[in-house]
Amino acid sequence: MASKKDMRRPDLIIPYQEPAAKGETGDLQSTIASTLPMAAIFMRNRYVGWAAFVFSIQSWLGESEDSKKSSSTPGYFSVGMAFMSLIVTYLPIFLPPQPGYLRGSATDAPPPVPA
Secondary structure (H helix, E strand, O other), rough: OOOOOOOOOHHHHOOOOOOOOOOOOOOHHHHHHHHHHHHHHHHHHHHHHHHHHHHHHEEEEOOOHHHHHOOOOOOHHHHHHHHHHHHHHHHHHOOOOOOOOOOOOOOOOOOOEEE
């Protein structure tokens, strides 16, 4: 049998170095503050709109200098979006939809005319 010889050389060993962090991986709070208003607009849900408004104010007031530098959008922008989501959810109260708007589409045949 061939003798098994260790071919590793101690002078070629490279010690392990932990890779450097690639900055902030993402701020979950700002992500939620920007997506909750969109969810409120799409669902027309007032509770989600209010939650988005409160959460965006909370994240705006809790911003640090580092998060301001690394953030792509300022905090007051998310507050503005949340406020717009509240306006959209309360808009049907002040401007109600026209009657028959949701019943049929514009391509439907007209109703029969009485004789």
